[in-house]
Amino acid sequence: MRNEITISELAQLMNVSVHQIRYFEDKGLLLPAYISGNQYRMYSMEQIYQLAHILLLRKLGLPVQAVKACMTDFGPDEIRQMLQTSLENTQAEILRLQQLQLFIGKVLQEHRDFGQEMEAYRVKWREAVNLRRWFMLSPQTELAARQFAGKAGPELNLFEADIHYVFEGEGPAVLCTEATEEAGLLLPAGEYLCFQFLAAGEDELEQRMEQFSAYAADRTLHRTGPLVLIEKSYLSLFSQDRLHYELLQRIGTV
DNA sequence: GTTCTTACA
DNA sequence: TGTAAGAA
Incomplete structure (x- = not known):
């Protein structure tokens, strides 16, 4: 038995595919x-x-092409800089994953909350929320893809954000999302009448909003401030055909 | 049975 | 990067 090993043995030893080893060869x-x-x-x-060396450099995030340059003509300074940027990329990745972790936790929590409060009106205390206005939704033109494409940027994360439709007076709704700081529109802290439900289309939505108003009127609740419809589209993960909504409006003294 | 090359999704 | 084919 010779001392050298075949490509498949090397692949198994280093936990990579045979194909990948040939690929490295192809790239010199x-x-x-x-x-x-x-x-x-x-x-x-x-x-x-x-190969261990190559794999280490790949692990650090270097493209295969850069690995070659790194192994042949990188001096200590360039190696140090390479490690530095790799460290920064790693930190950015950690941040990204932490945010993802937060989002997953939020989805699970919201889903639990929704399951319990389904179809129930209740009054609850809400902390103040800052909202950023994106654009008006004219009443006739229903939500069109073009509208989003035209007016919303990449910062508006449609799927992961709670979309707030704010109805101020009789005018058209304004599409808003939560902001971390003052951003134009403030929902003050206070008692809010809240109603959570599932809905499929525009008609069902309007019906629910009328229901909401009737409920408040019946109990002579004094509503103050705008009516807010919150759409939690990410909860549709749980029900493909319907969207999750929450209606709320501040109540209390003038 | 293993690997090689080549092509392709 | 993985997978598939036919050839060695």
């Missing part, structure tokens, strides 16, 4: 120790170390 990163009589690539210890 890793040549076999020699080619055997039957055209098999054979690898020795030197190649094992070299």
